[in-house]
Amino acid sequence: MxxxxxxxxxxxxxxxxxxxxxxxxxxxxxxxxxxxxxxxxxxxxxxxxxxxxxxxxxxxxxxxxxxxxxxxxxxxxxxxxxxxxxxxxxxxxxxxxxxxxxxxxxxxxxxxxxxxxxxxxxxxxxxxxxxxxxxxxxxxxxxxxxxxxxxxxxxxxxxxxxxxxxxxxxxxxxxxxxxxxxxxxxxxxxxxxxxxVDTDLFNPARRSMELRHSWGVSRNGLVVVHVGRLAAEKNLEAVVDAFDAMSARHPRAKLVWVGDGPQRSLLQARNSGHIFAGMQTGIDLAEHYASADVFLFPSLTETFGNVTLEAMASGLAVVAYNYAAAAEHIHHGENGLVAEFDNLSLFCDQAAILAGRPEMVARLGSNARQSADGLAxxxxxxxxxxxxxxxxxxxxxxGKQDRFIPGSDSNLGPGAMSPL
CATH class of the missing domain: 3.40.50.2000 (Glycogen Phosphorylase B;)
Incomplete structure (x- = not known):
């Protein structure tokens, strides 16, 4: 070394x-x-x-x-x-x-x-x-x-x-x-x-009609997106089930998967009509978010779920389970929709509601963006x-590794610094 x-x-x-x-x-x-x-x-x-x-x-x-x-x-x-x-x-x-x-x-x-x-x-x-x-x-x-x-x-x-x-x-x-x-x-x-969340990067202004056109979506079409690692622990079959419920009300809706992982090949084999965009980063990732309308996030193993905030900042209507980032930042019916933890039927019902209500999708997305503005x-x-x-x-x-709990509101004054 x-x-x-x-x-x-x-x-x-x-x-x-x-x-x-x-x-x-x-x-x-x-x-x-x-x-x-x-x-x-x-x-x-x-x-x-x-x-x-x-x-x-x-x-x-x-x-x-x-x-x-x-x-x-x-x-x-x-x-x-x-x-x-x-x-x-x-x-x-x-x-x-x-x-x-x-x-x-x-x-x-x-x-x-x-x-x-x-x-x-x-x-x-x-x-x-x-x-x-x-x-x-x-x-x-x-x-x-x-x-x-x-x-x-x-x-x-x-x-x-x-x-x-x-x-x-x-x-x-x-x-x-x-x-x-x-x-x-x-x-x-x-x-x-x-x-x-970086609200300059993740921003509704990055919506790309060219990208939507490449997905075969009209100006007023419905694009549903999932962003994240395509792995077993992410509960990805719930994305498929929820989108199927949405498709029953909006047959021409599109589902875009952004990300990669060990489950990708299996998902592609089973869902040939879905769009698999692969791993995206930076502005490309931000454009994929902003060019969608609804974000589905059914993971049950998150400690937080940064993608929830990225979707909110991008102006998407988010459907998630009521825990982690969604529990902290989504107010049901105001800036997104949440379902009871691990209640797949309710998760699919919430997603299906959005498929038939474009005005609700727009309102939730706009409010989500406003919520994200305060998360610098x-x-x-x-x-x-x-x-x-x-x-x-x-x-x-x-002087030692004694146990203590720091106060959350301590008023720390300046201290002298010695050379390193």
Missing amino acids: EKQSPFIPLYLPLTQRSLRVAVVTETYPPEINGVALTIQHMVEGLRQRNHQIQLIRPRQGTGDMPAFTANLQQILLPGFAIPRYPNLQLGLPAGSVLRKLWRASRPDVVHIVTEGPLGWSALNEARKLDIPVTSDFHTNFHSYTRHYGIGWMRRPIGAYLRHLHNRALLTMVPDRGLRHELETQGYQNLAIVGRG WSKICERFEQLLLEIVDEGGRH
């Missing part, structure tokens, strides 16, 4: 607070998933606030090179492909590398994004060095087990996740529903850090920053 440089020194005025934050994650762009995009926004938000970030992640292919800027240092470590997801990496255990790195240049706080072998190593080494540790809960891995024929692993995986997060000083979750669920499972020291990433990053500052302050006062 190439020799890595330490954090680059940065001197700031005494009135400006800066932290050295080591972020440990097993996914990051250019990988495409909600976790990767969320942590990228968080990292960029901290950088814009003059914090120094040490980003530690697996190398994504032979051409992946570490990036260094004035306040971002990337450390690339070995990893291995996740079974059934060859484009995603898990990091290998890296205790000795992290120990040497953090002894040479000690971060103020270590933030663990994912719970794989690399995240576990980071937790162990940070605790040995008495560096405060925080974590994110992003993915219900234990809920995936029944979709991959390893249901017997649900309890051991759940116990592993709980043990890892409870060894951190604080675990950040995206909404109240997940916080309540985890608290009932014995998780401790949970704080809500929501999710934002800057506010989310500010909350993240505040919690890290509280953790560092409390860790410094206690």
Whole structure:
């Protein structure tokens, strides 16, 4: 492994607070998933606030090179492909590398994004060095087990996740529903850090009549879209069932699948009349959202579901189950439609209502966009920053990894910064 440089020194005025934050994650762009995009926004938000970030992640292919800027240092470590997801990496255990790195240049706080072998190593080494540790809960891995024929692993995986997060000083979750669920499972020291959406990128103005025409849709036709990984845990048959209910009322409606994954070939074989657009990113993704009318999202395994906010920002009428992002941001009948959790019949009924009411589709989409306007990433990053500052302050006062719950409304004053 190439020799890595330490954090680059940065001197700031005494009135400006800066932290050295080591972020440990097993996914990051250019990988495409909600976790990767969320942590990228968080990292960029901290950088814009003059914090120094040490980003530690697996190398994504032979051409992946570490990036260094004035306040971002990337450390690339070995990893291995996740079974059934060859484009995603898990990091290998890296205790000795992290120990040497953090002894040479000690971060103020270590933030663990994912719970794989690399995240576990980071937790162990940070605790040995008495560096405060925080974590994110992003993915219900234990809920995936029944979709991959390893249901017997649900309890051991759940116990592993709980043990890892409870060894951190604080675990950040995206909404109240997940916080309540985890608290009932014995998780401790949970704080809500929501999710934002890029309303400049995801915008109704990106609607493309050319794209709709390529789908064989007239100006006033109905386009239904699903965006996300095409995998067993995403409950994709519910998308098919709901669209069938819509087609009964609107026979010329089109269903567009945006995304890729292990279930794509099976879905295509069974649904030859559907449109499979594949993986889309950036402006292309935004155009696919905005060029549709209704967004179907029946997943039952989300910790949040960033795509819900992207669809709302794009001006779509969303149909989802009443949990995660939908429970947090959709008001039934006002800016979207929600169905009781795992009630497939009701989910299909809600979708079918929209098929026959274009004025309702337009009203819900317009209101959804207005709701999304208040979800800027800057506010989310500010909350993240505040919690890290509280953790560092409390860790410094206690000197050890003692248990405490940071206040959500602490009034943190400026502190003196020493050279790194």
